[in-house]
Amino acid sequence: MQAVLFDLDNTLYPAERDIFSLIDVRINRYMEEVVAIDPADVDGLRRRYWEDYGATLQGLIRYHGVDPEDYLNYVHAVDVSSKLSLDLALRQTLSNLRLPSYVFTNGSRCHVDRVVTALGLDGLFAGVFDIRTAAYQPKPNPGPYQQILDELELSGEQCIMVEDQLQNLKMAKEFGMKTVLVGSGCSLAPRCDYVDAQLERSADIGELVDDWLRA
Known part of the structure; x- marks a missing residue:
C-alpha cells in the first residue's frame, strides 16, 4: 500500500x-x-x-x-470555524501515519483549505484532489478515481479509501482499493462486501493501516 x-x-x-x-x-x-x-x-x-x-x-x-x-x-464561502475546532488526535494520527495522505473530495480546494486549517491539519496532506480533478465529475463517478490513480502512478490495490458514503466506497472497491467506512455506523455496512473496515472516526485509522501493512 x-x-x-x-x-x-x-x-x-x-x-x-x-x-x-x-x-x-x-x-x-x-x-x-x-x-x-x-x-x-x-x-x-x-x-x-x-x-x-x-x-x-x-x-x-x-x-x-x-x-x-x-x-x-x-x-463554499461559509465560516467553517463556527462549527469546527482543532482535532489534536487526528493531527497526531496523520503525523504518525506510515503512508502519505491525500484529500479526495467533491468539494472545492478553497473549502478543503478552510476545513483543514480549522482542524489544525495544515501541512499533513501530500495533495488535494477536489471536484476539478475530472472536469467537475463528482464521486462516485469513476473518472476522478482513475484520474487520481494516474496522477499518483498507483494501482487501486495500492490505495486505501476512507469515506462516510457507501456509494463512494463501492466505486473505490471496484478499483481494487481497501475501503474504510467512517461514522457512527451504517446498518448496511456489515452486509456490504465492499467495506473492509469501519471506524467511528478517522483518528482511529493508524492501527488499522499498521495491521494492513504488516499483513
Missing part, C-alpha cells in the same frame, strides 16, 4: 458538526438569486441532479449554463 485517500466532509470531522447545513443554504440561494430558478422548483431540481449526476453542480452546468468556478466560490 502506498497512499491513503481521505474524503473531507463528515469524514475528517464528525457529521454532527453539520457543515453542510451552511453550504446547503448557499446552494439554494445561488439557484434562486444567481440562476433565477423559481424557489418552488429548487428542491426538486436538486434531488433530480443528485440522482442523475451525483451533484447539484453537474445539473446546473448542463441545463443552466452555470460557471462552475462561480458556483464553487459562492456555495
Whole structure:
C-alpha cells in the first residue's frame, strides 16, 4: 500500500458538526438569486441532479449554463470555524501515519483549505484532489478515481479509501482499493462486501493501516 485517500466532509470531522447545513443554504440561494430558478422548483431540481449526476453542480452546468468556478466560490464561502475546532488526535494520527495522505473530495480546494486549517491539519496532506480533478465529475463517478490513480502512478490495490458514503466506497472497491467506512455506523455496512473496515472516526485509522501493512 502506498497512499491513503481521505474524503473531507463528515469524514475528517464528525457529521454532527453539520457543515453542510451552511453550504446547503448557499446552494439554494445561488439557484434562486444567481440562476433565477423559481424557489418552488429548487428542491426538486436538486434531488433530480443528485440522482442523475451525483451533484447539484453537474445539473446546473448542463441545463443552466452555470460557471462552475462561480458556483464553487459562492456555495463554499461559509465560516467553517463556527462549527469546527482543532482535532489534536487526528493531527497526531496523520503525523504518525506510515503512508502519505491525500484529500479526495467533491468539494472545492478553497473549502478543503478552510476545513483543514480549522482542524489544525495544515501541512499533513501530500495533495488535494477536489471536484476539478475530472472536469467537475463528482464521486462516485469513476473518472476522478482513475484520474487520481494516474496522477499518483498507483494501482487501486495500492490505495486505501476512507469515506462516510457507501456509494463512494463501492466505486473505490471496484478499483481494487481497501475501503474504510467512517461514522457512527451504517446498518448496511456489515452486509456490504465492499467495506473492509469501519471506524467511528478517522483518528482511529493508524492501527488499522499498521495491521494492513504488516499483513
